Amino acid sequence: MKTVEPFVSTTNACKMCTPLGAAMAFKGLEGCVPFLHGSQGCATYMRRYIISHFREPMDIASSSLGEKDAVYGGKANLMQGLLNVIGKYKAPAVGIATTCLTETIGDDVPTILHEFKKECLADLNGEMPALIHCSTPSYGGSHMEGFHAAVRSMVAQLADPKTAKHRGINLFSGFVSPEDIRHLQDVFAHFGLPATLLPDYSETLDGPALEDYQNIPGGGTPLDAVRAMPGADASIEFGRTIKPERSAGAVLRDTYGVPLHSLGLPIGLRESDALFTTLETLAGCSAPRRYALERGQLLDAMVDGHKYVAGKKAIIYGEEDLVVGLTSFLSEIGIKPVLVASGGESGLLAEAVAAVTEEFPGDPPLVRDGVDFYQIVAEAEALEPDLIVGNSKGYRELARARNIPLIRVGFPIHDRFGSQRVLHLGYRGALNLYDLIVNALIEKKQEDSSVGYGYI
Amino acid sequence: MTTIAKKKKAVQMDPTDVVQDLLKKYPTKVARKRAKQIMVNEAEGASTPEMGANVRTIPGIITMRGCTYAGCKGVILGPTRDIVNITHGPIGCGFYSWLTRRNQTHAETDADENFMTYAFSTDMNENDIVFGGEKKLKQAIQEAYDLFHPKAIAVFSTCPVGLIGDDVHAVSKEMKAKLGINIFGFSCEGYKGVSQSAGHHIANNQIFKHVVGTEGEVKVGEFKINLLGEYNIGGDGFEIDRILDACGITVISTFSGNSTYEQFATAHTADLNTVMCHRSINYVAEMMETKYGIPWIKVNFIGAEATAKSLRKIAQYFDSPKLTERVEAVIAQEMPAVKEVMDDVRSRTEGKTAMLFVGGSRAHHYQELFNEIGMRTISAGYEFAHRDDYEGRHVIPEIKIDADSRNIEELEVEPCSENYNPRKTQEELKKLEESGFKFKEYAGMIPDMPNKSLVIDDLNQYEAEKLIEIMKPDIFCAGIKEKYSVQKLGIPLKQLHNYDIGGPYAGFKGAINFFTDIDRMVNSKVWSYMKAPWQENPELSATYAWE
């Protein structure tokens, strides 16, 4: 197999920068305003990116550093910025992430926050909101590292060691869609398991049209629920490529002894089976009938649709955890993933892909981490894919250039409507993806046909 | 958490009270600062008070502004299709400025180069930050060259670059000598200026220095102009080109919508510079006049009447009966269709109100289009303009140079020994001026705004919400970042940075598009369905003192 020469530069990246992930995660904490310590452009760019995907407001404050501050340090700006945000929003929490600029100049954010809490308490009439911080230089990873770093910071910095034991389960569901979050919440409720899902942006980034606008949207994981995480029965964390030092579940396990169940993102049959098995164990009861039914319906669909998908070849790209789940699912339904690519570089991708594909015969897919679209396109040349699965960013060069369908999943989806309502997880998510894939293949066939069958 | 009631229509409030209301919640220091950037327009008053503009955004205030890099790479160089742009920095900055809907281009043939679909970045890692990224940048330039053999490569600096001391200019120079193509760098680190505006300036300076006047080929055409400050948003440039073409006017270069390297390189061969967005480019017009003797005038192709007026102005400059005749014929041909839609739409939009908070010229130009359908602009402001864009060019000598503006290189320009050629004699210029023709004239937004309207510079998220709550406009014009929060307040938002899926809005056809879009938006029924009939009347809404 031909391998593409390594480039030093990146052409059309297949990843976003670290603070974007952090801002997303902070948005899932109740009442929290994400705040980037740096110059204002980063916050503006990221807002635009996130807003275009969700079609929802997304406020990200910035300390708006200028040249002078870049030289002498951003402490004054950070303090003044926090005062303004807290004052105007009456925010119960602020999530502060650094940017490349403030990391390069070496601002010591924890110390500045410590001083802020001492010096500014009076200005805030004695009410100090929760201030959570994480270090997110973009040159140290992709947006997923930022996402996990923020989740871990929320847990590490908010957890109350004195929490009494309780029956709850902590759920770290990763970078998934609002629809996925809602589905997971239903699943837990049906199992009778009280869950604290972090981060929960199912409402903050998919809110209703309101008669009365709130400048901090409702929803989000309650602060007190995060504080009580050390008392939980167990934690579940999704993502096969999270390194231990990035894992929120690991903090709770190592510091407070909360048992951790690390699972893959429950995409497709087997990864969902793993989740439901874990839930049965934790709940001490069997899965509600509706899930047995959903699983059965998924299998039924897999039988009915097999003729359309069998033997097709797919290229999958996106965040590492996401592509592992998708690879697992596509393999199950008889599609051959020929290339699994990500801009992320956890170092765990190859192993994770191997784990979900080893039971299938034939060559394992080509796995490429730390790549950009230029390299993915170059690899694709020889692979003759029938289908592309990933976000909007691969549309032009991968799908359109070959006239093959792109199944839009994950983030960002900037060229379709309803991105926040794409369901990927659980049996139901698998069914949804399955329908999308089969229909895309049918449509392609239909369009390519000279006859124009209305019965396929 | 505050809830804003949107149900009740505000009674007429005195604009001065509105200003007080906007400032009320701010800490004193912030309020004092913001007060300088908010003004009630007293059209009757003899002189306009000084407008605070182009000052730093207050930390923690959620601003509409972007950074210097965004203004340089995204706005100015973004729409040029055949220069390879390399972002020197970590991945985000380059990624977020990768091919947006703003950047429309139309290569003449398929063989023509178009690099706009690419986002090149040095994707700096920790090692580069610690040990410097110049070596990586050189390699990136080499790779881009090997892949495409472009005419030119431009290198853009992001925040970390300035701090670690990488010299993009030296690297560019070295690679230029090595590869034999034009390569130049921009010191457009995001923190350099207070907004995108600094980036426009840095971009234009470098284009002027490194590209303009480097190719001598003279395009044929009798009436040759450059169109400066036109960015082909939503295909505006295509419509303007269509009209100019119909009039027999040749566009040598557009800065920078739908542009190419060659257009910049030959810009000095035009006989008139026409300036659309005064903010982002007036200094280039000035420099071209000094160096090449090309006079400049302000034009505006947003609004049907404004378009007609601008065409007539160009014709008057060239002083050719043939051109005047052709321009009049084009106007006569285009206007009836515009009038028809205008009148129809106006019957449904007359008396409605608009707010405009966009860039550096749009907040002014679009008032024309609203006027044409009987809508009043009750509040407007720029995101990154300077005082002259509000008050007119006569204030330029008074503007104080602060540390942020000092960051931007002022080019020393002299008449070019080879290509300086005054396009008009002193007498001709004088004659034109005596007949009321105005060169280098821009009176700013304020004189065109209604009495008692509010002018607000660098409006932020909080003030936008407040303003809407108090003044209840029928439409709000800004960008995608503001869109969904404004719409959650029950007010439709028209994007004017890019036009969302709409446009073009320039010229004659554009005016028709705009009228229909606005009609659809302000007369939508969706806002009346907000509450289900089975919902109780939750008395959530706050009541205000004046209700």
Ligand code: SF4
């Ligand atoms: S400087 Fe860093 S944080 Fe800011 S946009 Fe660029 S990559 Fe992202």
Ligand code: SF4
């Ligand atoms: S790092 Fe600097 S250049 Fe990059 S987006 Fe942020 S402010 Fe702009």
